[in-house]
Amino acid sequence: MLVAWNTVRRMTIDIQTSLGTTPRDGWRDEFRRGLASCLPILLGVIPGAMVLGAQAAQKGLRLGEVPLMTGLNFAGGSEFAAIQLWTSPPHVAVIVFVTFLVNSRHLLMGAALAPHLQHLPKRKVFPALFLMCDESWALGIADARRRAALGVGPAFSLPYFVGTGACIWLAWVGFTSLGAALGPLLGDVEAYGFNLAFPAIFLVLLRSMWTGFRAARPWLVALVVAALTYLLVPGAWYVAAGALSGLAAAYFLAGDAPMIEPK
DSSP: OHHHHHHHHHHHHHHOOOOOOOOGGGGGHHHHHHHHHHHTTTTHHHHHHHHHHHHHHHHOOOTTTHHHHHHHHHOHHHHHHHHHOSSSSSOHHHHHHHHHHHHHHHHHHHHHHHHHTSSSSSHHHHHHHTOOOOHHHHHHEEEEEEEETTTOOSSSSSHHHHHHHHEEEEEEHHHHHHHHHHHHHHHGGGGGGGHHHHHHHHHHHHOOOOOOOHHHHHHHHHHHHHHHHHHSSOSSSSHHHEEEEEEHHHHHGGGGGGOOOOO
């Protein structure tokens, strides 16, 4: 946990330096506001992280390998898919393909953020985007929508976004590691109902991002395809199927979906 916190602290300092801002400019207040905003999300992130860490340990990953996987990849869906597909020896090509496929949703997420970040040089934006996950992205966009409605500019707050991402990253790495350490003692962690944490998170995020049925159609397509694949195809292919169908639906339906305009 201490190593993870120091890593986040160094990343935050680097981003703050690259932006040319100081705490006196309000960066620290916005960062803290991001930290506070994501605390309720941790009620779902922590159990999910424990489940992933325990499953990774049961698949044979060593304690030091779990935080490397979760800290460097930082994308829960693809990590769960990789663990489900993990064998001894692992089918590396299949795991890499599924990881890329599931994580490719970040291309759309990054494209949605691009209008809000276009006034900043890439060298200032890329360190912050390392902390982008489903939760930090949704919180950042929802906050930008609220600020735009209030006439606050710029609508998108980068330090707020970094605060949410840093908080979730630290919790994710720390509690997947804890789950890996306690996994052999807990046995089947899914028996405790922890695996319901992620669906709960995404229902909350969907509610905060809801702008109408039209914008939610890609989510519905991904849900239906993933559910059918889960019922009909053995293994973890439902994750890849849901991700691919959701991306395809988002691409073909993007033209008539409402957009969030930056200020």
